[in-house]
Amino acid sequence: MTEVLSARFKSQAAEALGNVTIQESLDRLVNFRQGRVDAIAEYGQDRWDALSDRAREIKRDTLEHLDEYLDQLSRQVERAGGHIFFATDAQEANDYVAKVAAAHDVKTVIKSKSMVSEEMGVAAVLESMGIEAVETDLGEYIIQLAREAPYHIIAPALHKSKEEVSELFQRILGTPAESDITALAGIARQVLREKFLQADMGMTGANFGVAETGTIVMVTNEGNGRMCSSLPRVQVATMGMERVIPRLRDVATYLPLLTRSATGQRISSYVSFVTGPRRRDEEDGPQEFHLVILDNGRSRMLADPELREALYCIRCGACLNACPVYGKVGGHAYGWVYPGPIGAVVTPSLVGVPRAKDLPFASTLCGACRDVCPLKIDIPRMLLKLRSDAVEGPAETRVPRRVESLMMRVWRRTVAGPRLFSLAGKAASAAQWPLSRRGALRWLPPPLSGWTRSRDFPRAAMRPFRARWRNHEGRHGR
Amino acid sequence: MADREQFLANIRDALSSSNHSVSPAQAGAQPPARPDSVEKPPPSDLLAQLERTAALQSWHFTRAADENEAAASIVEIAKEHGAGRVVRTAHDVLERMALDAALTEAGMESVLLAETLGGLDAQARQDTAAAAAVGVTGVDAVIAETASVALVPRRGMSRQASLLPPVHVAVATADQVVASLDDVLALRLDALAEAEEATWYMNLVSGPSRTADIEQTLVVGVHGPGVVYLVVIGE
Ligand code: SF4
Numbered sequence: 052m053t054e055v056l057s058a059r060f061k062s063q064a065a066e067a068l069g070n071v072t073i074q075e076s077l078d079r080l081v082n083f084r085q086g087r088v089d090a091i092a093e094y095g096q097d098r099w100d101a102l103s104d105r106a107r108e109i110k111r112d113t114l115e116h117l118d119e120y121l122d123q124l125s126r127q128v129e130r131a132g133g134h135i136f137f138a139t140d141a142q143e144a145n146d147y148v149a150k151v152a153a154a155h156d157v158k159t160v161i162k163s164k165s166m167v168s169e170e171m172g173v174a175a176v177l178e179s180m181g182i183e184a185v186e187t188d189l190g191e192y193i194i195q196l197a198r199e200a201p202y203h204i205i206a207p208a209l210h211k212s213k214e215e216v217s218e219l220f221q222r223i224l225g226t227p228a229e230s231d232i233t234a235l236a237g238i239a240r241q242v243l244r245e246k247f248l249q250a251d252m253g254m255t256g257a258n259f260g261v262a263e264t265g266t267i268v269m270v271t272n273e274g275n276g277r278m279c280s281s282l283p284r285v286q287v288a289t290m291g292m293e294r295v296i297p298r299l300r301d302v303a304t305y306l307p308l309l310t311r312s313a314t315g316q317r318i319s320s321y322v323s324f325v326t327g328p329r330r331r332d333e334e335d336g337p338q339e340f341h342l343v344i345l346d347n348g349r350s351r352m353l354a355d356p357e358l359r360e361a362l363y364c365i366r367c368g369a370c371l372n373a374c375p376v377y378g379k380v381g382g383h384a385y386g387w388v389y390p391g392p393i394g395a396v397v398t399p400s401l402v403g404v405p406r407a408k409d410l411p412f413a414s415t416l417c418g419a420c421r422d423v424c425p426l427k428i429d430i431p432r433m434l435l436k437l438r439s440d441a442v443e444g445p446a447e448t449r450v451p452r453r454v455e456s457l458m459m460r461v462w463r464r465t466v467a468g469p470r471l472f473s474l475a476g477k478a479a480s481a482a483q484w485p486l487s488r489r490g491a492l493r494w495l496p497p498p499l500s501g502w503t504r505s506r507d508f509p510r511a512a513m514r515p516f517r518a519r520w521r522n523h524e525g526r527h528g529r
Numbered sequence: 530m531a532d533r534e535q536f537l538a539n540i541r542d543a544l545s546s547s548n549h550s551v552s553p554a555q556a557g558a559q560p561p562a563r564p565d566s567v568e569k570p571p572p573s574d575l576l577a578q579l580e581r582t583a584a585l586q587s588w589h590f591t592r593a594a595d596e597n598e599a600a601a602s603i604v605e606i607a608k609e610h611g612a613g614r615v616v617r618t619a620h621d622v623l624e625r626m627a628l629d630a631a632l633t634e635a636g637m638e639s640v641l642l643a644e645t646l647g648g649l650d651a652q653a654r655q656d657t658a659a660a661a662a663v664g665v666t667g668v669d670a671v672i673a674e675t676a677s678v679a680l681v682p683r684r685g686m687s688r689q690a691s692l693l694p695p696v697h698v699a700v701a702t703a704d705q706v707v708a709s710l711d712d713v714l715a716l717r718l719d720a721l722a723e724a725e726e727a728t729w730y731m732n733l734v735s736g737p738s739r740t741a742d743i744e745q746t747l748v749v750g751v752h753g754p755g756v757v758y759l760v761v762i763g764e
Contacts, residue, residue: 079745118540137536190742208742216743236748274738274753281688303711318675322733334687354543
């Protein structure tokens with residue numbers, strides 16, 4: 052399993068606060084926030100709310116019958132000619148992947164982005180066997196070269212400037228210095244294209260696993276997920292056990308919630324539906340397909356009525372983008388695979404509170420995360436619960452002082468001026484500030500009063516990211 | 530090592546130890562009912578909507594009155610991208626328009642990416658697709674709401690034609706346009722119910738390959754095609 056460094060939250064956060072490049076890159080989260088707001092407006096708020104309610108309802112039902120749906124999923128994958136492996140923990144999952152790779156005499160593995168494989172730390176395991184395991188999502192590739200953890204669920208290399216990427220490529224790939232971002236992406240395209248064409252095994256994640264048909268659904272933009280599931284002889288997909296959804300048509304409920312919340316896209320460039328290996332009469336595709344379903348602490352969350360809701364998460368990243376704390380301390384402060392508000396819940400839940408006991412305090416409990424969450428997951432409530440688990444007593448009397456003062460620092464910086472304030476999240480609907488309606492927040496320490504005052508701060512100018520993202524007709528030759 | 534039974538039993542334990550609102554009366558897993566599906570808009574509206582969303586999704590969108598006109602468009606596209614060689618799938622619509630002849634006449638080569646049809650072997654097919662400037666495919670459906678084309682690979686329809694070349698031309702007929710993702714999924718379920726083998730792969734393609742992983746700056750064509758055309762034939 053990937054090493055847990057969450058106990059170093061304070062020093063890691065302080066580092067980010069003092070790093071100008073990182074602060075600038077975190078400022079760019081405004082693009083994601085604005086994209087989301089626009090995408091929901093286009094979809095229609097009422098329709099959106101109905102979709103969101105339905106998605107919650109399906110998740111509730113799915114988790115209540117999780118054993119049945121997983122049973123169905125696994126049998127359907129087998130019926131489609133795929134192999135299933137249920138892994139209790141990361142070690143078991145890694146051992147299985149290693150076994151499959153060894154059995155096929157695999158030399159090169161191409162990986163598409165998967166948070167669960169990050170959780171497992173499977174790339175390192177394969178490399179220790181002498182197998183080249185290449186991350187192929189551009190952001191993941193960059194952080195793999197830099198030997199770092201993903202900074203953001205959706206944008207793993209969010210914190211890297213183009214100069215840093217250029218230096219990294221120069222140092223490791225030996226390519227000339229390059230200041231143009233399109234050219235930098237072009238370098239990665241070239242290097243990775245070769246890997247795609249020679250790889251023996253593809254590893255992918257699964258945004259959803261459909262019980263009804265045994266289909267895994269992968270939501271991607273670059274095309275690397277399609278490569279990983281089309282070109283190599285063997286495909287191994289990994290998924291957290293909570294990613295199962297009952298029926299194929301439920302994808303139509305979750306997909307808009309995911310892409311519109313994550314990047315503001317009405318749909319991602321590619322959505323791949325993979326059901327077992329290639330069919331007999333198909334031209335190409337993997338001859339063997341494996342699905343690894345991972346528990347790794349999730350059943351503990353399932354058993355805890357106060358934490359179960361965190362398993363509704365579809366990993367859209369909206370809560371990271373909205374969070375004033377994430378917006379200042381960045382992703383690495385959280386010290387493991389899942390950063391931001393949902394990370395502050397998931398990490399202590401999966402690895403145990405003692406190894407991550409600062410994380411539940413890494414929040415101002417402003418409620419912005421819950422307000423933007425497409426599944427309406429009540430993250431602040433769970434953070435309070437984990438706080439009391441962390442101190443074994445009433446949270447308000449035992450808040451670790453150093454984390455609290457760090458939060459106040461974050462706070463002061465956040466409300467210090469319009470530019471910084473833009474970080475604090477227009478993503479949350481300012482008009483419905485949770486303070487007024489959530490009794491649980493009343494006991495909060497003084498900085499919260501600053502938050503309420505900040506409502507009248509002018510809105511920072513936002514670059515028309517959504518327009519850039521969607522309307523770039525004629526710019527593709529750049 | 531956890532086998533299925535053990536793994537699932539562990540989940541059952543977790544569920545029963547929780548005092549969550551599980552009603553013991555719930556015998557089988559019954560997902561909530563779907564909301565009533567919205568009324569189907571007329572086809573002309575769908576095409577108009579598709580034209581709008583296609584532009585937003587960065588497709589180059591072209592309408593063609595008939596197959597001949599579509600073939601002419603494709604030849605123009607291939608010329609524009611300096612294609613010496615075009616790879617294509619065996620979709621009926623491409624056969625009907627005699628695309629090979631049209632491309633050959635214009636001095637280009639057209640290669641069918643198909644082993645099962647007595648063409649190239651696996652390695653040669655991959656090399657050919659990777660070296661081609663343009664890939665042309667038919668589609669299985671088009672979603673108007675998101676300008677997504679559904680591609681279901683099968684005999685004669687390689688996954689690679691729409692993936693490896695830097696330019697992808699997707700050719701659809703007007704009657705393939707549906708309103709929403711849900712329609713496509715319903716169609717797939719019907720096909721699945723009839724199919725002998727329960728396995729299938731499907732890609733929804735909704736514009737060019739994109740990334741914004743460096744400084745959130747959009748770059749197209751990072752791994753998949755960076756330039757995509759959608760040609761719709763008929764009214
Ligand atoms: S908790 Fe909600 S907002 Fe955060 S990543 Fe998960 S689904 Fe998205």
